[in-house]
Amino acid sequence: MTETHTSLDFDESAPVLEVSQLEVSYNTREYGKVTAVDDVSFAVQDDEIFGLVGESGCGKSTVAKAVLNLLPRNGAIESGAVRFKGVDITDLTREEMDALRWEHISVISQGAMNALNPVHRISDQILEAIQTHRDVSTAEARDRIVDLFELVGLDSQRMDEYPHQYSGGMKQRAYIAMALALEPDIIIADEPTTALDVIVQDQILRQIKELQSELGVSMVLISHDISVIAETCERLGVMYSGKMMESGNLQSIFAESHNPYTLGLQNAFPTLKGEKQDLISIPGSPPPITNLPSGCRFYDRCPFAEPGCLDAHPPLTEVNDDHYSACYRHEDAEMMREQARERDTWQKQDPHAESTETNAAAVGEGETNE
Numbered sequence: 001m002t003e004t005h006t007s008l009d010f011d012e013s014a015p016v017l018e019v020s021q022l023e024v025s026y027n028t029r030e031y032g033k034v035t036a037v038d039d040v041s042f043a044v045q046d047d048e049i050f051g052l053v054g055e056s057g058c059g060k061s062t063v064a065k066a067v068l069n070l071l072p073r074n075g076a077i078e079s080g081a082v083r084f085k086g087v088d089i090t091d092l093t094r095e096e097m098d099a100l101r102w103e104h105i106s107v108i109s110q111g112a113m114n115a116l117n118p119v120h121r122i123s124d125q126i127l128e129a130i131q132t133h134r135d136v137s138t139a140e141a142r143d144r145i146v147d148l149f150e151l152v153g154l155d156s157q158r159m160d161e162y163p164h165q166y167s168g169g170m171k172q173r174a175y176i177a178m179a180l181a182l183e184p185d186i187i188i189a190d191e192p193t194t195a196l197d198v199i200v201q202d203q204i205l206r207q208i209k210e211l212q213s214e215l216g217v218s219m220v221l222i223s224h225d226i227s228v229i230a231e232t233c234e235r236l237g238v239m240y241s242g243k244m245m246e247s248g249n250l251q252s253i254f255a256e257s258h259n260p261y262t263l264g265l266q267n268a269f270p271t272l273k274g275e276k277q278d279l280i281s282i283p284g285s286p287p288p289i290t291n292l293p294s295g296c297r298f299y300d301r302c303p304f305a306e307p308g309c310l311d312a313h314p315p316l317t318e319v320n321d322d323h324y325s326a327c328y329r330h331e332d333a334e335m336m337r338e339q340a341r342e343r344d345t346w347q348k349q350d351p352h353a354e355s356t357e358t359n360a361a362a363v364g365e366g367e368t369n370e
């Protein structure tokens with residue numbers, strides 16, 4: 001296919017995506033300006049799936065929208081940079097960003113399957129995405145759609161059907177085909193399987209991983225479910241209340257987490273492999289962004305918190321090769337890892353036991369995954 005080119009001067013040796021000290025705010029009528037993402041940094045290398053995980057409301061989608069320049073009207077990047085192959089894309093004009101989207105950075109969102117237009121055939125929608133960016137004949141574009149359908153495990157004989165003739169899983173696959181149509185360098189996948197049942201979710205995640213390694217496309221995979229991230233990613237960032245709590249190499253973080261919040265998530269979700277495991281529940285819920293604590297954001301819910309943790313939110317510190325954690329107690333990591341596996345550790349720590357509701361991470365409360 002003939003490519004259309006943007007006039008941007010990419011540095012091919014730079015990371016495909018680099019988010020540096022990103023701060024994003026929302027302007028609200030009731031509380032004025034509130035900070036939803038605070039000093040978040042991460043880099044995604046070529047051919048890599050980077051996972052972004054955390055409970056609902058911790059700022060994952062805000063990061064995705066900031067990267068894609070799709071923040072709602074009341075949202076703004078206050079500071080920091082989002083670099084695509086070395087070019088800061090936060091100040092691009094709308095036309096420049098439109099040229100970049102789909103062609104270089106594409107997106108699969110939570111409700112992607114519902115984003116398909118019900119009155120147009122699936123093939124026509126993908127065709128339009130291709131022909132908007134590439135100078136190709138309809139016959140060439142249709143050949144490409146046949147290939148894409150094969151890639152994502154759909155029967156290409158059904159490409160001229162309408163979205164309502166597809167199941168949820170098929171629609172999500174069709175949307176993934178569309179996201180891949182222009183061979184982007186990176187895909188931002190925000191909870192791409194959350195709306196699907198567990199079996200289809202598992203199939204699609206496997207497909208995403210296969211496609212990623214086959215096509216060499218990079219990806220940011222956003223999920224509230226740390227077991228999804230564990231199965232799919234090579235590196236990850238754990239977000240809490242707008243902050244990056246732990247980030248880097250997945251194996252190091254999973255084997256030797258230095259952060260109580262990551263440990264809480266790890267022990268609250270069953271593994272996809274279904275290993276026998278007692279599940280814990282992190283007490284309480286994240287602080288509202290309209291009323292953030294001055295110290296560590298996780299202070300109220302942390303079983304290992306000490307008075308000193310109230311001074312300021314801890315800085316991210318390198319604790320291992322390509323492994324950073326924001327916790328004042330990282331020297332006690334081994335003890336924290338051991339104790340965090342025990343339900344009692346978390347039950348003792350609930351300063352608002354009477355008043356707060358359990359949070360999204362509490363899905364595993366009382367369950368044993370056998």
Ligand SMILES: Nc1ncnc2c1ncn2[C@@H]1O[C@H](COP(=O)(O)OP(=O)(O)OP(=O)(O)O)[C@@H](O)[C@H]1O
Pocket residue numbers: 026027028036054055056057058059060061062063072074075224289
């Ligand atoms: N348009 C908006 N105006 C004001 N506040 C917003 C807006 N969008 C999001 N927020 C707030 O910003 C914070 C981060 O939300 P965000 O959607 O990024 O989190 P998330 O981790 O992706 O959660 P979820 O998985 O539920 O989407 C939340 O407190 C949310 O209420």
